[in-house]
Amino acid sequence: xxxxxxLTMRGIDKQFPGTRALSKVDFTLRKGEIHxxxxxxxxxxxxxxxxLTGVYEKDGGxxxxxxxxxxxxxxxxxxxxxxxxxxxxQEITLCPNLTVAENMYIGRTEGQIVPWKEYEKKATALxxxxxxxxxxxxxxxxxxxxxxxxxxxxxxxxMNCKVLILDEPTSSLDDKExxxxxxxxxxxxxxxxxxxxxTHFLEQVYEVSDxxxxxxxxxxxxxxxxxxxxxxxxxxxxxxxxxxxLSDLEQIGSKHKAxxxxxxxxxxxxxxxxxPFDFSIHKGxxxxxxxxxxxxxxxxxxxxxxxxxxxxxxxxxxxxxxKISKPHDAMKAGIGYLPEDRKKDGIIADLSVRENIILALxxxxxxxxxxxxxxxxxxxxxxxxxxNIKTASQDTLVGSLSGGNQQKVILARWLLTHxxxLILDEPTxxIDVGTKLEIQKLVLxxxxxxxxxxxxxxxxxxxxxxTCSRLIVMRDRNIVGELTGDQLTxxxxxxxxxxxxx
Amino acid sequence: xxxREPLTNTQLLMTIAIGIFIGMYALAMAFLGGGFLKAQQxxxxxxxxxFLILLGCALTIVMIGGGINISVGGVVGLTVMACALYLNGTxxxxxxxxxxxxxxxxxxxxxxxxxxxxFLISYMEIQPFIVTLAGMFLARGLTTMLSIYPxxxxxxGFKELVKQKLQIPFLGxxxxxxxxxxxxLEIGAIVALVMLILTWYLxxxxxxxxxxxxxxxxxxxxxxxxxxxKRSRFLSYVISxxxxxxxxxxxxxxxxxxKADTANASEMDxxxxxxxxxxxxxxxxxxxxxxxxxxxxxxxIKKIIVLSPLNDSWWQDMASGAxxxxxxxxxxxxxxxxxxxxxxxxxxxxLQKG
Numbered sequence: 073x074x075x076x077x078x079l080t081m082r083g084i085d086k087q088f089p090g091t092r093a094l095s096k097v098d099f100t101l102r103k104g105e106i107h108x109x110x111x112x113x114x115x116x117x118x119x120x121x122x123x124l125t126g127v128y129e130k131d132g133g134x135x136x137x138x139x140x141x142x143x144x145x146x147x148x149x150x151x152x153x154x155x156x157x158x159x160x161x162q163e164i165t166l167c168p169n170l171t172v173a174e175n176m177y178i179g180r181t182e183g184q185i186v187p188w189k190e191y192e193k194k195a196t197a198l199x200x201x202x203x204x205x206x207x208x209x210x211x212x213x214x215x216x217x218x219x220x221x222x223x224x225x226x227x228x229x230x231m232n233c234k235v236l237i238l239d240e241p242t243s244s245l246d247d248k249e250x251x252x253x254x255x256x257x258x259x260x261x262x263x264x265x266x267x268x269x270x271t272h273f274l275e276q277v278y279e280v281s282d283x284x285x286x287x288x289x290x291x292x293x294x295x296x297x298x299x300x301x302x303x304x305x306x307x308x309x310x311x312x313x314x315x316x317x318l319s320d321l322e323q324i325g326s327k328h329k330a331x332x333x334x335x336x337x338x339x340x341x342x343x344x345x346x347x348p349f350d351f352s353i354h355k356g357x358x359x360x361x362x363x364x365x366x367x368x369x370x371x372x373x374x375x376x377x378x379x380x381x382x383x384x385x386x387x388x389x390x391x392x393x394x395k396i397s398k399p400h401d402a403m404k405a406g407i408g409y410l411p412e413d414r415k416k417d418g419i420i421a422d423l424s425v426r427e428n429i430i431l432a433l434x435x436x437x438x439x440x441x442x443x444x445x446x447x448x449x450x451x452x453x454x455x456x457x458x459x460n461i462k463t464a465s466q467d468t469l470v471g472s473l474s475g476g477n478q479q480k481v482i483l484a485r486w487l488l489t490h491x492x493x494l495i496l497d498e499p500t501x502x503i504d505v506g507t508k509l510e511i512q513k514l515v516l517x518x519x520x521x522x523x524x525x526x527x528x529x530x531x532x533x534x535x536x537x538x539t540c541s542r543l544i545v546m547r548d549r550n551i552v553g554e555l556t557g558d559q560l561t562x563x564x565x566x567x568x569x570x571x572x573x574x
Numbered sequence: 575x576x577x578r579e580p581l582t583n584t585q586l587l588m589t590i591a592i593g594i595f596i597g598m599y600a601l602a603m604a605f606l607g608g609g610f611l612k613a614q615q616x617x618x619x620x621x622x623x624x625f626l627i628l629l630g631c632a633l634t635i636v637m638i639g640g641g642i643n644i645s646v647g648g649v650v651g652l653t654v655m656a657c658a659l660y661l662n663g664t665x666x667x668x669x670x671x672x673x674x675x676x677x678x679x680x681x682x683x684x685x686x687x688x689x690x691x692x693f694l695i696s697y698m699e700i701q702p703f704i705v706t707l708a709g710m711f712l713a714r715g716l717t718t719m720l721s722i723y724p725x726x727x728x729x730x731g732f733k734e735l736v737k738q739k740l741q742i743p744f745l746g747x748x749x750x751x752x753x754x755x756x757x758x759l760e761i762g763a764i765v766a767l768v769m770l771i772l773t774w775y776l777x778x779x780x781x782x783x784x785x786x787x788x789x790x791x792x793x794x795x796x797x798x799x800x801x802x803x804k805r806s807r808f809l810s811y812v813i814s815x816x817x818x819x820x821x822x823x824x825x826x827x828x829x830x831x832x833k834a835d836t837a838n839a840s841e842m843d844x845x846x847x848x849x850x851x852x853x854x855x856x857x858x859x860x861x862x863x864x865x866x867x868x869x870x871x872x873x874x875i876k877k878i879i880v881l882s883p884l885n886d887s888w889w890q891d892m893a894s895g896a897x898x899x900x901x902x903x904x905x906x907x908x909x910x911x912x913x914x915x916x917x918x919x920x921x922x923x924x925l926q927k928g
Contacts, residue, residue: 149798153800161798164795165792165794165795165799166792167787167788167791167795167796167799167858168791169583169787169790169791169858170791178784178788178799179785179788179796179801180799180800181781183781184780184781184782185779186778186779186780186781186783186784207579209579210579211579211580
C-alpha cells in the first residue's frame, strides 16, 4: 500500500435477494485526488457508495482507512461520519427553511442553547475561505441549487472529512454552477481531501478527475489514470464491448423510403424530465434512441407520449398540429407506447390476459361504450394467435405468465388499437433469446406490412442496429448525433456516445 | 458591510398578520368607536382568549414540526372538569396547597396526553391526525364520564384567585361618575403572555426548537443532518400536551365551571389562528407571535360582529371562515410570487455572469 492512500476497499461483495449487486469489487482512493466512479445505471456505483457510507452492510470484503487501525467497521451513516467519510447526495439533504449557517452546524453541536453568534462567525469564515457565494444568515431556500450543494459540502468540510463522496452532484446544475462546484472541488483536492465523484456526465469526468474506476454489472472493470483512458474507450468499458473486435452483425432491418409521408413530427418538445428536442418519423420507418442507460432516451419517448408532464413544443401528427399533454391525447392521436418497466407502467397482473389486451382499446372507445363479450373474446383470440402468446386460456391472470409473454400481451394491447406510431421502450429486456427474435421480427413485419412507424429502444446495440434504419444518439440528456445507412455500426455508435470520436 | 437579509417566509407571513390586525382594529376604532376606543377592550380580548393563546402555541409547535394536534380542545375540557371536581371535593384546608395540586393535576393531564400521543405518533409512526383524533374522543368521553352535569367551582380560595386582576391605571378610563376605572388583566392572560414568550424562546434559541423546524422543513434531511427526529417529534407533542393542560387551568381561572362541552372546537380556532399567523400546514414555517396575532384577529372579528347589526353566532363563524380562507389565499399568492421573483432573480444573475 502506498503512503498517500486514504481508503482501500478490497473484494467487496453485496448480495440482494435475487441479484448480486457487487462482486469482488476493489476501490482505492488517494489523498488529494478526484476519483470518478463510472458505470451504467445498475452497474453498482450506488451500492458501492452505500456500502462505504454504512447505508448497506457489505456481505464480504474489507475496508481500510488511513489513520484507523485494522479494518474499518462501518455499520451506519453515523459511523462513516465519525471516520471522516462525508457524503453529499444528488438530492440536497439540507433544510430549506433554516439559514445557511444553521444548516452547516445543526445536529452536531453540544449544548441546549443555539449559539447563533458563533454559528454566524464560523460559517462566514468558512464560506469566505471556500469562496462560496452565500451569506451565513441567508435562508437556504433563497440560495441557488448550486450554492445549496456547496453549503452541504462546506458542512462536510467543517466536519474534517478525509473522504468526500459527491453522488451525482451536478445533475440539477447549469453550466455556470457546475464550474463553481468544480473549482470548489479542486480547492478541496489541494487541501488533501480525497473526493469520490459519481456522475454519468462523461465530459465532466474528464474535466476534473484524476483517475477513473469503471464498474459493470457489479464487477470491477478496472482502474485507470485519466490520461490512459480516452473517452471512447471509457464508453466501451462501461458497455462491456471491446473496441477492437466490434464486427457488425448482419442486418435484417427493413429500410423505409425517405419520400414517405412524415407520420409524427415534434419541434422543441420538452417535458419535466427531458430537454427540448426535435424529432420526426416517417411512415413505415423503424428508428431508435440509443445512449447509455440514464442518457435520457426513455425520457424522450415518454415526452412524445405525454407520460411525463409536457412543458413545451409543437407536435404534428400526419401534418396536422395536435396537442399531446397526457397519454390519452397521444392514444387518440394514434400513438402507442410500450413502457420500459412493464411491471410498473404496463401490466395489470391481477387482470386476465383478455382484459389486459382489451384495455387500451376500451380506453380509446371510452368506458361508456363497452364492448360485447364475444367481441372481446374474438380480439383476444386473434392476438394470442398472432403473437403466439403462450397462455392456458384468455382468462389466465397475466401475472402468472412468463416475462416474454407478458410483454407480448402489452404489445397486443397496443396493436389492437392499430396505432400509426408505436413506441417500444426496452421491449426485449429480461426475456429469452427466442422471444427476443420473435419480437424483433414482429417489429419489422409491422413496419413493412402495416406501414406502422416504430421507435425502438433497447440496451443491446446489436438489436437496435438490426432493426432500426436510423439511430438517434443521446448523451447526458442531449441528442448528440443521428446515424443512418453506413454509419450504423457499433463502433460509430460508441464514438458518437463518447463524443467527437476520440 | 452590514446587509439586511430579506424577510424569511415565516417573518413575512407574520408581518402580514400583524398588519391586518392593526388595520382591522383601527377600522373598528374609527367606525364602531365605543368599547374599541378603550384600552380595556383590548385587554378583554386577551382575558377572554388567554387559553386560546396557549392552545395556539401548542398547535404552532407541532405544526412547525409538520404534525397536527386536534386533541387540545378535548384536553382543555377534561382538565377543566377534573380540576373543578377536585377543587370542590378537596378537604385540604390550606387553599394555596389545594390550588397548587389543581395546577399539577391540570399539567399532569396535559402531559399524559402529550406523552401518550407523542409516543404513538413518533415511535409507533401512526398518523398524527388519527392519534390526536382518538385523543380528542378519549378526552371528551372521560369528561362526560366525570360528570354529565355542569360543575361550578365552589372552592373559596380559587374563587378569590379568579377575581385577582392586574390593574393598569394609566390605561384606564374615567367613568361617567368621574372615577378612574383602571384597565384589568387577568392572571390567565399574564400566564399566556409569559408562556408565549417562553415558547418563542424555545423555538428560536433552544436546540430542540431548531430541530423541530428542521424536522418540519425536511424530515429526511433532518435525519441526515444528525437530528434525533423521533425524539424531537415526541417532545413537540409533549410540550403541546403540557400547554393544553395549562390552557385548561387558565380556562378555569377565567370561567370557574366545568361542562361536558367546554372549549368545544377550540382546537379548530387554534389551528385557524396558527395558519392566519403564518404557520404552514406543511411544516417548517411558523412563529408563535404570528399565532398570537392570529388569535387576536379571530377574537376581534367576533367582537366587531357583536357590536355590528349582524350580531348572530353564524355570522361570527362565517366571518372567521372567510378570514381563514382569505389568509390562506393571500399566503399562497405571496409565497408563489416570491418564488417567481426568486427564479427571475436567479435567471438575471446567471445572465449577468454569462
